[in-house]
Amino acid sequence: MARRKFATLKRFLNYIGLEGDRTIFTWISASEGERFANVIKGVTAKVRALGPAAKLVKKL
Amino acid sequence: MIKDSEKIGAVMVVGSGIAGIQASLDLANSGLKVYLVEKDISIGGVMAQLDKTFPTNDCSACILSPKLVEVGRHPNVEILTRRTVESVEGEAGKFKVRMTKAPRFIDLDKCTGCGDCAKVCPINVPSEFNEGLSERQATYRKFPQAIPSGFAIDKLGTSPCKAACPTHISVQGYVALIATGKYKEALKLIKKDNPFPIVCGRVCNHPCETACMRGKVEEPIDIMHLKRFVADLDLKDETRYIPEKKESKGKKIAVVGAGPAGLTCAYFLAAEGYDVEVFESLPVAGGWLAVGIPEYRLPKDVLRAEIKVIEDLGVKIHLNKAIGKDIPFEKLQKEYDAVFIGCGTVNSSKLNIPGEDMQGVIHGVDYLKRVNLGEKVFLGDKVAVVGGGNVAMDAVRTAVRTGSKDVFILYRRSRAEMPAAPEEIEEALEEGIKMEFLAAPKRVVGENGKVTGVECTRMELGEPDASGRRRPVEIKGSEFIVPCDALIPAIGQEADLDFVPKESGIAISKWKNFDVDPVTFASNVPGVFAGGDVVTGPQTVVKAVYAGKEAAVSIDRYLKGEDVKAGREKDWTKDLADKADVSKVEKVARAKYPHLKPEMRRTNFQEVGVGFSEEEAVAEAKRCLACGICSECYQCVDACIAKAVIHDDTFEEEIIEVGAVIAAPGFEVFDAGLRGEYGFGLYKNVVTSIQFERILSASGPYFGHVQRISDGKEPKKLAFIQCVGSRDTSCGNSWCSSVCCMYATKEAIIGKEHAKGLEPTIFFMDIRAHGKDFDRFVNRAKDEYGIRYVRSMPSTIKELQQSKNLLLKYVQEDGSLIEEEFDMVVLSVGLCPPKEAGKLAGALGIDLEEHGFCKTAMENPVETSRDGVFVCGAFGGPKDIPETVMEASSAAACASGILATRRGTMTKEEDLPLESDLRGLGPRTGVFVCHCGINIGGVVNVPEVVEYCKTLPNVVFATDNLFTCSQDTAVKMGEVIKEQNLTRVVVASCSPRTHEGLFQENCEKAGLNRYLFEMANIRDQNSWVHMHEPLEATEKAKDLVRMAVAKAQFLKPLKPGQLTVNHATMIIGGGLAGITAALSLADQGYESYIVEKEPVLGGNYRHLYFTLEGLDTRKHLSGLLEKVKASKLIHAYTAATIKKIEGFIGNYKTTIATKDGDEQFEHGVVIVAAGGYEFDTKEYLHGQSSQVITQRELEKLIAEKDDRAAKANSITMIQCVGSRIPERPYCSRYCCSEAMKNALKLKEMDPAKDVTIIYRDIRTFGLKEDFYKKARELNVKFIRYDEDRKPEVIQEGGKLSIRIFDPIMNAPVEFKTDLLALSVGTVPNPENAEIGQMLKVPTNQDGFFLEAHVKLRPVDFATDGVFMCGMSHAPKLSDDSIVQANAAVSRACTILTKDFIEAEGKTAYVNKERCAACGLCEENCPFSAISVNIAEACAEVNTVLCKGCGVCTASCRMNAVDLNGFTNEEELEQIYNI
């Protein structure tokens, strides 16, 4: 169920123009320490490419 | 019989794989104390090594870890690692178990599992966990999630080098440190025991090298020169190593003689904080080192440098001060607190031959002293030196250097007996020195009182003397004269003891040496100690050092008023690590030690040895075999801030009393090397299946990348060879290992998922997919993954030279020979009895069966030959994980059945203080930031984080701890909670997964509700992963703590819900499983209600007559039924159906309809044992021809000696009728065994009977394989068919004809048969769906019940309080059902034994005002824990069933459901604080 929710949310956020790469979903098992690090590296690279978030961000 | 009141309410579980763990948990959760005994350092068994598990491909570590943690934290399970059971005395109910505890060398109470010790450990050994595909350190943890999480050190004993060295330096240790480039550490390690590495690195007689095991391979390690290498580095270093000096003790010690013994003694005493003064009669310090050993061997400047360190340590050396002459000995005794005499042997021994007083005769000691003190001494051109020791060598080589032309040795024995170091002799010969052997001087010949020659006699070698050398015997009349200008006798030295007045009373031995205690070096006069040559006569430097060191210990003890001798005698030869087989060690030549060339050195005193370069030294050090495994380099001791390392830990004996024992030692993987034709160990790309499992694992040696060992490349063609070490009488393993077909399929699938291009082929004999959902898995492997299955066993493997590819030769089913090339081969190795099976069986007093597995009872596969000792898992025969888990629970049930009345007598429950009243206090948060030694503090600026915490809202207290998990910190934390009135506690340290429970306990003990606690993970997820970014890591730590503090202010104190438990059980179904469960429950003391819809109990078991193994099932069943009848605790309703089941775990109310009307009863749990049915087939003329019957009917004919069977000459059986077809793609598991059973019975009736079995795969798994073998031996015929080429059965009058394609003949065959028996499979009970609905439990796609987890919870449902057994679960054999029934009882007992069930604290709750009762939560909840109350129009949570997963909360649009401990408010607050 969670995955269905995330699948639709990701599509929807992308649709309204929030870059899809800002919301990332994945699965990492307890034995995948290496994968965890790679996911963080990958996510960081993707988000870095997009630059700082500006949309939907509440200014204080 | 032991009386109930005398029984011990504890059980010992031997072996801690998944079987041991499951048994322990079941027992501990039902009120018994458990000792979980493991020979290894941690629990987990083979399952921890597996990557995934079939058929669901769940991650093995993921499903095992929670179990490990649970058993590790269980208050009633005591894990005893490194234990061996030696004997079990007594009887069921009260056993006395004797065990040996092997040392772990690390104190588990102190070890925090940080791994700093492993980081500094220089020893690399193959990792057992990774099956030798990677290395680990000598100090290690088997795998990251291991329990106990603490480390252990592997030691095989003392390495021979260390034992042989008189000073017992950790030789292996410094060699290992050199190998890893840690030169300073190496030097420090040497200096711990010997302050003279510069000297001993040059002139030692190195007994270590003599002992070195490498010597058995080719040559010993050049240990001495490795020592010189690090000593020279230190010498050249700007800051030389000087040991830390302890605080001054204000006591004075005098040392007589500045030789190696005296200076060593001074060195160690100075380091201890004593004021030491050394008195030396010569103008130089060093004793024999300075005036005996020539410059070219030990340059004076390096010696001075070595001694300077001793002076820098504070030792005062007074030169030219002769005791007895300049200062009276009595003065020393008076003015100093202790005296050590180490003045050596200064007088030369005389030859005692005529003419020894002539000019030109100069004794070795005197000669060397004069030269060494700088005197120019020329002895003439021709010089004879008498003697074969090192002094003789020194003298003769010095003589060459002082200008004599013709210099030679006279020695009365042969070269082999020369006591001088071999390299000395070698170097002397290189320098042109001649040696006259077997020549003894008789008389000095001279003119005018001046030497002109020496008369010698020839000797020959006689019998060995006391020293072991052959005694020289004079040959009469063989005198001859050797002309010479000078004669240097160098045959020994003697001590000069005259400086000590007789009145002092110091005892002197008959050899004119001081007579002191050999261990303490204490003389008979208090405060006077002596050591070195003055005690032993002329000996080696290293022995003098040893004496000095030991005397220093004695003096220290003496001055502290302690027992000088206690505990000091140690037999170094006792635990010698010299047993290793070195025959297979690869030969590597010893490094050649660089020397000056003879022509370069012959005429001067330049040092002969040049010393190793760094490269040479490291290479030489790497030759070390690490005999002891741990090198005792003590790096771990320094690295361990928690001070957990105990290098002198020892073996201990333990005795424990228990009421029952469960043996679960698991299995041994077959040694693939025994199947030589497959080249394992020879060809790099041939690996075992367990190695491949590690290759696949994300935490394995290659992080889950599938690669070849030879070149690291990803393989394309991968072959699995099945039955390696199984079904193979050639290696003595006739059994089937039961699991290999499935794990090979799994490994092939996972391999393909990891490496997309992989093309796996599985070579097999029969595919044995006899478990639940296994055939489906194999079908998926074939259809979805394209995995190729080849029915053939390769005969040989050959490696191709260039590519390292492997050429497999195999014969196809039709007889054709194929050669096929593969990139990599996996050998599917079988399961064997554990290596220690015999010893363990002896200790436990149980019998083994013929193959070495545990012998078990036919009526109950967990019973051994000894009452009160049970078995589970692969020790009782090879089996898969779920069967193992079932057996474990089953064994637990049997053990607790004996001890039912003693529940709760040995378990502990903690008394907790009342919770403090927090009303009106608001969030007062205390933050504890952990350094974790240097694990956090070394990266994160902890004090800065603490200061930051103090600025956060609601924080009233913040501090740092070295180890927050230590016992003293726990106490401190409790005090702070009380003093500061804390209402929230935040710990910033490691992972809540491992430590939350511990810290919560601390809170609880201080009266704070455990749910007012929060953690920030600043180690595992911060300092360890950002080691090179301290600034960022510090900022991240602050953020993480801020988030935790922010969340903490919203935490609420929680009180887990409680529910009363009804202690009765309803059992649905009265077949074998049902009645077994009822009887087992009665043993436990619990009532049960059996609801059976048939008019009689017994189910399918009624139709059986015997089992394959030979059990008389009729007798067995009638015995069981009698017991059921006799039991007051069992209420059996026959011809009854269930009308309604209300309630949930602990509180069920069920209404049944019986022939006498409705009945209602209450119960706490439900066991579903609804059974299955024989498949009713119309195939193969069944129902049409009277000659076509089912296997069950055939059994009846055989048992009742019916003519139809007795007179049938030919009987044919067809397997898989109705099983393994698209409509029912599962195997019915028992049919092959049933066919084998009936075939053997028929052959028993008449061996001439023609019995044919038509099959698809023969699945006589485990030890049943022997019966298949027997059937083949008895000439039962086997013809295989494929699913798409089924046999045809034709009735022609009174005869049946079978038409079938025979794949071996590669042709169709037809034969007649008198009787045809069909092996029809099992279909699920059609009522399963209905029962499932009533109990809110699911069935699988085949209609059998679906367990909570196919591997680890095979008898549980996801819904608590409901269990299953027997054919409800899947088709199975009768003994499987018995095991599973007992297992279900064991699981049920974890509830029934309690008066209350406690819920999780962190459960969901409903805000009624918001709930619109839409029911989405109910549909989403995996545990049936939340449901809509229709009357209230609102959802309700059953907190006992709720597992706190929170799925309901996120599915609720209204936010009407929230989760305690993870409320929306708490989670959002964290998000706001990122």
Place this chain on the structure above:
Amino acid sequence: MENIDKKLREEAKRLLEEKRVDVLIGYETGTLPLTATPCFITNPEDAEKLVWNAFCTQNLAKFVHDLVSQHRESQKRVKPEDRKKKVVGVVARGCTTRSIILHLQERQYGRDEVVIIGVPCTGYVDRKRLSALVNGEDIQEGAREGDQLVVKTTVGEKKITIKDALAGNCLTCRFNNPILSDVMIGEQAPPMNPDQEYVEIEAFENLPTEERWAYFTKEMDKCIRCYACRQACPSCYCKTCFVEQSQPQWVGLGEDTTDTQVFQLMRLFHMVGRCVDCGSCSSVCPMGVDLRKFLKKIDKDVFELFENRAGSSMEDAPPLSRFNEHDKEDFTFNP
């Protein structure tokens, strides 16, 4: 048309007379020209008021839910043994029945608490479109003549083809006939144009990200947070809407644009598998926010991903209460 109204009135009267329903929700002619408004009838005589025409805009399922839940709430004050059931009759076109199905699936009332008078639907007139077609002139009178509307405004008389004035959701409606009914009035309506259902969405999907975001912000900037959309939506029946919740307060109450965006975003997301495309929200929005642009996307995704259309079948389970082994995993990230 007359025929349908007549039948409808007869049927309604009968149901009320036979006490098969306690109240009947239908449409009556509105006070403004060319409008119809919901009406609640308890007296059989009043059935005569009922109409069914192209001006019936509101999704009446909303009122079924309101009536039943109000009644249930009031019954909580009554002794259990004295509690009564209230049966609501409703005039329902396709989308209304979808909402009813959704309510039934979400257990909001029992099938026995609602009697559905199914009516065929050929679409309703979108007030805003109609207004645009008459250039915003004030409509004073109007009548339907076949496929056309004759509209008299302050400026003059205009003939408008009905089809041009139909609401967007009606034009591509896939379920313009009732899916579930107890009584069916009239013939099956001819199909609309469901093939074009997602044309607009696909076009929007293909716009550059920044243009999509610009459109979203532009539309959301119009929103004045009057919550009329929520009030009109039959699927919005939470007792306390998340915008009004505290502990935690999910959305700020001020005028911050991001708060408005988050409010709309989350309300839209609550429609996953639950929007029946009845157009109620759009029709009531005083600011003309293009909500359908976003709702239809959710509908499209749910169908593409889970083969589910909200309320289209009693047998379907809510898509967010299930998962399927074959669900796509393409949204997940694999480094």
Place this chain on the structure above:
Amino acid sequence: MAENLANKEWVPKIVAIVCNWCTYAGADLAGISRIQYPPNVRIIRVPCTGRINPFYIVKALQTGADGVLVSG
């Protein structure tokens, strides 16, 4: 986050909402294995991915997270 590092190159701040049993354990294992990765992630632990309300993701974006990672 990290004001005194502001003058350095921009690093995105990422919120990771992860399941306790799988990803959180994987992250711990990365630590135990000392596998290094960028320090810009803040992990929020939930008992199960099912507990993650989509609202959390939207709120994280509104709070200013440059990226949100959800991992089960």
